[in-house]
Amino acid sequence: MTSAKHSAAFFRAEGVLVSTGVMSAAMFMAGQRAGMRERALRFGQAIASAPIFALLGQNDRTLGNRVAHLCYRDMSEDRIVVLAEEYVEDVLSEKVLDSGIELMRKAKADGHRVVVLSEGIAEIMDRLREKWRYIDDLVCNRLEYRGGKATGKLIDPVIGGYEGGRWLTQYAAEHDLDLSRSFAYASHGPDLLLLSQVGHPCAVNPDFTLRKAAREAEWPLMDYKA
């Protein structure tokens, strides 16, 4: 009966499709706030959150992401949307990993459902999705807004932590996916659960933790640059 199910290819955007992460976007946005005082304050906040994000990266990436996105607080949705467009054009387009895009294109050609997971916010990732036409589903973080302004909080579930593995099980059930025939490409330690649940995991440009784990599990390893 499993042969009737569909297969998917899961891509973690950060490290697999683009060589930059959420801190870069947070700093860009903080540096473009309205008003010099806000700019200085929020940029300082973003810089201060960078080491926290790095420290929490392997242990509690969910909390890391929450801290990284605090500098969006009180920023209008209008500004975030316009700056996201600018960020994608000026920054992210230079950081796209062509080999990752090729992997995505091949997965699509092979008939897999292409799913991209990202710690990035929807305002940015939706722009990328317009450029990458292979994507069937995009799962990313969403900022909470009140009265047209960001509260600095992320809406649950926060993408990027260990929850990715639990999320995957639910997603596979909802979309009738056979995970044993599915692929996953990721770069960070917290993606271990995600990779371990599919039949064809692959560590791409992995960090120290994931590289070690991938070697022990004898998963394929790929390294490429922008």
Place this chain on the structure above:
Amino acid sequence: MTTPVPLPNPLSIRETLAGKHILLTGASGFVGKVWLSMVLHHVPQIGRIYVLLRGKGRGVKERFEKIVNESYAFLPLYEAHDGRMSEFLSQRIEVIAGDVSLPNMGVDPDTLARLQRDVDLVLNCAGLVDFNPDVREALASNVDGAVNVGDFIESSDHARLLHVSTCYVAGHRDGFVPETIVLDRTPNGTPIDAATEYRTLQRIIEGVDAENDDPKTEATLREDVVRRLAERGHEGDFKRVTDMVTRLKRKRLREMMAKAGTDRAKSLGWPNTYTYTKALAEQLLAARADRVRFAAFRPAIVESAIDFPFAGWNEGFNTSGPLVYLAGTWFRHVPAAAGNALDVIPVDSVCRALSIVACALLRGDATQVYQCGSSDRNFLPIDRLTELSALGHRRHLREHGDGALERLILSRWDATAADPEHVLNVTNIRKVMGQVTRYLKHGMPEKIPSEVREWADDLSKETESGVRKLRQIEDVLELFMPFTYEHYCVFQCRAIDRHPAVEREFEFAPENIEWRSYWLDVHMPGVRRWCFPEYEHKPKEIYTPKTRFTLLDPPQVAARAPAREDLGEAATRTR
């Protein structure tokens, strides 16, 4: 507040307007042109539209042809009737020479008698929208015009009046503004009788006139002119003195008339002469409501079209235009109170609403007042609008900025809504710039290299021009302050919901406007193309049709196609 219940029979604009004869005044204005174009485009089965025009130094026929041939408002008509525009319009339009500010609208008696017999509806779009005009002109256009049109309605067989006013007749007040005409008091609570007030205003004008004609005034002016000419070595030049005195008297009179209007308006609680005269006109019409079947239509701030005649169409010196323009300059602090609404409504939404109310009047379903704005249904705070404007400029300047300074710095300069007393307000900046200009012109040391002198001269010309521009901006901001800073107003806009339109192209739904995309993708490109050139004294972009429209004389006009065919044709085009 109660929400009006829609009337049982939905309104078909096409069916209601089919064969109806409409007299249109103010057809050369922003709203008038778009409405004319829209109705002719979507309702070709309309009867006859009589366009009342002043000649302004040429024949009215020629003036109307120029309006149609040069305005992009008629683009959809040119596209739909390529090559036979003259025939199409001539079958439906008759241009009438006249002037609403004159008795009988300045129309000759034969034509007037014909209009009194034939016209079903008068759409009075005529008006002077200048905020700070010579009060005589405002009175003639906004008040006498309405009174004369009212007289016409009273003397006509069956015509009804749709009078275009403004939401801002509410004057200096805060809060929710209902769709009613207040007859007995002004916005600051002063008791008022419109007829008495009209006479008072006339007396004020007579007083100013008399003061300006006073021989003492002329003598003072003459002394001043002679002294100035003597300083320049033109003593005894009698003709020159007389010419200058005449010019100065005229200028002085205009300034005094403008001030008299503004003072009177402010003393009664209106921010300017425009809103005061418009309110007076409404009150005068309402006082004759038993004899004049009319509805007052009050648009808020009319701005760029969403899709008709095309996205972004705009014209002239509208209210948000200067604010948007300002957000793209080095000036950062736009005087505005965060959270206040700037009630913006696209011109095509206004024209749709106008058509709906026109039909409601023709059917006898109309109420007395229809406000047409967005604040009640889709609130747009001015601080959001300011930020959107700054973001729109950022987007534009990043790609099209003139040099690295504009592309990298000005694009990120970011205007914000600020208190008018902010230290970096436009007045302070102008004063500093004026001091810099004076220093560059007169304060530099005498013994400096000629290159530095030339550089200082060039720079002083720049700063001098900057001071002039800032002075203009300052004047405009002062006029707009009641709308941007002083008052928090929400204009009720519900009466129109009583008349749901059958045709989708006449649907009025400001609640569906997505402000971000409207502002960034429609309005800002629109004002940048159609309005900014005017602010910068650059030539206006003029439409050039492939085949120019000429208003044909009646014998040249072929018989009208049957209404049913027209209906089908229109339906095909609008799908």
